[in-house]
Amino acid sequence: MTEEIRRRPEAAPEDRLDRALDRMIASEPAVAPPSDLARRILAATAAIPQEPPAVAARGTTWSRRPRAMAAAFALIAAIGFAAGWTEETLVGDVQVVDVTPLLIGSDLEIEL
Amino acid sequence: MTTLAGTVAAPWPFGGADAPARVVYARAMADADESDEELMARTGRGDRLAYAGLLERHLGRVHAVARRFLADAAEAEDVAQEVFLRVWTQAPRWRPEGARLTTWLYRITMNLCIDRKRKVVPLPLEAAGEPEDDRPDAFRQRHRDEVQSHLAEALATLPENQRAAVVLSYFEGLGNGETAAILNTSVGAVESLLVRARRALKERLKPVLVDALEEGA
Numbered sequence: 219m220t221e222e223i224r225r226r227p228e229a230a231p232e233d234r235l236d237r238a239l240d241r242m243i244a245s246e247p248a249v250a251p252p253s254d255l256a257r258r259i260l261a262a263t264a265a266i267p268q269e270p271p272a273v274a275a276r277g278t279t280w281s282r283r284p285r286a287m288a289a290a291f292a293l294i295a296a297i298g299f300a301a302g303w304t305e306e307t308l309v310g311d312v313q314v315v316d317v318t319p320l321l322i323g324s325d326l327e328i329e330l
Numbered sequence: 331m332t333t334l335a336g337t338v339a340a341p342w343p344f345g346g347a348d349a350p351a352r353v354v355y356a357r358a359m360a361d362a363d364e365s366d367e368e369l370m371a372r373t374g375r376g377d378r379l380a381y382a383g384l385l386e387r388h389l390g391r392v393h394a395v396a397r398r399f400l401a402d403a404a405e406a407e408d409v410a411q412e413v414f415l416r417v418w419t420q421a422p423r424w425r426p427e428g429a430r431l432t433t434w435l436y437r438i439t440m441n442l443c444i445d446r447k448r449k450v451v452p453l454p455l456e457a458a459g460e461p462e463d464d465r466p467d468a469f470r471q472r473h474r475d476e477v478q479s480h481l482a483e484a485l486a487t488l489p490e491n492q493r494a495a496v497v498l499s500y501f502e503g504l505g506n507g508e509t510a511a512i513l514n515t516s517v518g519a520v521e522s523l524l525v526r527a528r529r530a531l532k533e534r535l536k537p538v539l540v541d542a543l544e545e546g547a
Contacts, residue, residue, distance in 0.1 A: 232532075242538075243481070243501070248394070249394040250390065251410060255389065255393065259389070260385060262411065263418045268420075269419050269423055272423050
């Protein structure tokens with residue numbers, strides 16, 4: 219059997235090749251870093267400043283939660299209307315500046 | 331620690347940047363009980379003692395992965411240094427959410443290795459030559475070196491993702507789940523990579539493996 223494998227390597231059974239490969243990998247010696255590498259790294263980083271911590275975490279969090287923001291706005295509006303707000307309180311008094319002509323097209327009779 | 335304490339003239343702030351590197355490194359040996367996350371949090375506050383603790387704990391595996399993947403000692407040292415430079419600079423921004431610290435370290439290591447592999451044109455291993463050795467066990471040692479060199483050459487021919495999977499799974503002994511997290515892929519994809527890598531390694535190493543079978547017979 220062994221002689222046959224030696225003459226024709228393709229005749230080697232897969233499971234035996236698998237085991238031989240596993241043994242070869244397992245017999246690889248452990249790789250250790252040079253003994254002074256840690257100290258060299260420590261010395262090299264001594265003068266290097268750290269990056270500042272991430273800022274505006276709260277703003278970032280809110281901006282990533284559009285549904286939460288919409289819900290909060292709706293809650294504020296509901297409380298406001300219950301307290302007597304009117305629509306003008308929220309979106310402004312449409313009588314003060316009527317922008318409708320600007321939205322639907324030019325109107326020569328508009329008085330600014 | 332006792333012997334080192336006498337080597338400095340005055341006490342320094344614990345973790346201050348002005349402490350001698352070897353003293354900081356030696357003191358970090360005592361921090362073995364702290365978790366990676368605790369050490370990383372302290373490192374993020376500029377604590378060099380905690381940083382030395384992380385170095386002591388993880389430098390070996392980071393270096394080993396780079397060494398296996400790149401098959402070059404000097405490149406592996408550079409990668410290890412770059413990885414821990416990032417640990418130091420980015421520690422204040424690191425959050426212990428999701429992946430473990432080791433997963434993050436391995437991921438940085440693999441990315442840096444792949445970047446370097448794409449830049450460096452490797453010299454053929456034969457170019458290095460081998461000095462003669464007259465020791466009685468020289469033949470056995472030389473045979474072992476040859477086998478290792480064959481394995482390293484075969485590894486080097488694998489595509490990057492297959493090589494990374496082999497290094498992490500077979501040499502580092504990581505589970506497929508962690509390997510998948512490091513390589514940013516699925517467990518199924520890792521299994522597939524390993525199957526293809528084994529097939530390619532067996533094909534390339536078949537003469538060497540057959541020799542090994544004969545020796546074992």
